[in-house]
Amino acid sequence: MAGSGGRRREGRLPAPAPRAGRGGWRGALSDPLVAGSLVGAVLVAVLLVVMNRPDGGDEGAFVPVQRGQVSGRTEGAPNAAVTIVEYADFQCPFCKRHWLETAPVLRAELVEPGLAALEFRHLVVLGPESQAAAEAAECALDQGRFWEMHDLLFTKQGAERSGVFEPAKLKRYARELAGAVQGPAFDVERFDRCLDGREKRAMVEEMTAEAAQLGVTSTPSFVVGGFLIVGAQPAATFRDAVATVRGGNRP
Amino acid sequence: MGLAIAGYLTVVALDREAEPFCTGIGDCRRVQESDYATVGAVPIAALGLALYGGLVALVGLRVAWWRAWGRGAPRALAVWTFALALSGALYSLYLTYLELFVIDAVCAWCVASAAVVALICVIAAPDVRAAEAGAGG
Numbered sequence A: 001m002a003g004s005g006g007r008r009r010e011g012r013l014p015a016p017a018p019r020a021g022r023g024g025w026r027g028a029l030s031d032p033l034v035a036g037s038l039v040g041a042v043l044v045a046v047l048l049v050v051m052n053r054p055d056g057g058d059e060g061a062f063v064p065v066q067r068g069q070v071s072g073r074t075e076g077a078p079n080a081a082v083t084i085v086e087y088a089d090f091q092c093p094f095c096k097r098h099w100l101e102t103a104p105v106l107r108a109e110l111v112e113p114g115l116a117a118l119e120f121r122h123l124v125v126l127g128p129e130s131q132a133a134a135e136a137a138e139c140a141l142d143q144g145r146f147w148e149m150h151d152l153l154f155t156k157q158g159a160e161r162s163g164v165f166e167p168a169k170l171k172r173y174a175r176e177l178a179g180a181v182q183g184p185a186f187d188v189e190r191f192d193r194c195l196d197g198r199e200k201r202a203m204v205e206e207m208t209a210e211a212a213q214l215g216v217t218s219t220p221s222f223v224v225g226g227f228l229i230v231g232a233q234p235a236a237t238f239r240d241a242v243a244t245v246r247g248g249n250r251p
Numbered sequence B: 001m002g003l004a005i006a007g008y009l010t011v012v013a014l015d016r017e018a019e020p021f022c023t024g025i026g027d028c029r030r031v032q033e034s035d036y037a038t039v040g041a042v043p044i045a046a047l048g049l050a051l052y053g054g055l056v057a058l059v060g061l062r063v064a065w066w067r068a069w070g071r072g073a074p075r076a077l078a079v080w081t082f083a084l085a086l087s088g089a090l091y092s093l094y095l096t097y098l099e100l101f102v103i104d105a106v107c108a109w110c111v112a113s114a115a116v117v118a119l120i121c122v123i124a125a126p127d128v129r130a131a132e133a134g135a136g137g
Helices: A003-012 A021-030 A032-051 A093-111 A128-141 A146-156 A167-180 A188-196 A201-213 A236-248 B001-014 B028-032 B045-067 B075-103 B107-134
Strands: A081-088 A116-122 A221-224 A228-229
Touching: A003 A116, A003 B045, A021 A146, A021 B107, A032 B075, A081 A093, A081 A236, A093 A116, A093 A188, A093 A236, A116 A128, A116 A167, A116 A201, A128 A146, A128 A188, A128 A201, A146 A167, A146 B001, A167 A188, A188 A228, B001 B075, B028 B107, B075 B107
Parallel strands: A081 A116
Antiparallel strands: A081 A221, A221 A228
């Protein structure tokens, strides 16, 4: 910006420059220097656009996490000796961090060997969009797609209360999910009816109230056989808690 | 201004712990974490930093030339300044399209940067025509 004044002065220095009229650009473009530079500028922009395409070039298609046995909101064997109950909010960044960084480790080390199961429960702490996202997950559960919607919602997570989980967006995500899942088709119209009718509102509110009764007030929080783990703790914390509970020790 | 914006976004892009880095209008974090936030391994914000750095260098060269020689710098510098700004403006247009219609989130800093580079493009354009007129005279 500071240089623009100097630039204007230098361009006019030799003589009062004739005002460039409408033909000025035509004349300028006939100059190989100008034409070549402009073509180069456009080519650079196009090259960057081409190089910016995500791998696969399909707009970053959603791929759900591969899980073994799931049942409703629970991942792992229903009769596992220990259940890690997670209370989370889809708008909470630390919940997303747990999903991205810790949950895969727990899945490999605790769930797949049958040592523990993971259960997800809603604790809405960040307002109406969190409530709507939780209801969307429950509507997806009606069609056996809770975990796929769970993964998609964390994938879509943005800044808190930014409109990412408005109902119209949630319906769009449901269509994305329908295109991504294998097996039985996901009925988006049924999902829309569930979401529009607020069919899961009471259920989500009850879970949030239940968490409050347990003394769980922030997300993510985890209950492991009576132990309360607060925050996105490392996998070792969960390993220790599960080992303690399996050893018969409870707080 | 453009350097400051691009510099800030580059720091945030490289520091994964910087969270939340953009509050208020829009959703910069979502834009920054999208599949479109890099070209290869290079954050888009770093490209912006290079763009503004190049523009500052070109304008600096022209000013230095004028101060040293008391006459206008070679015409190529004016043309390249405009071409570089045009390249940045076109790419910013594409990025703004992605924000609005693909990522579904708008980064206020990115929009501000697009406005700045478009403004630079408009300011630099007359120099290309004036240089042509001067050369012809």
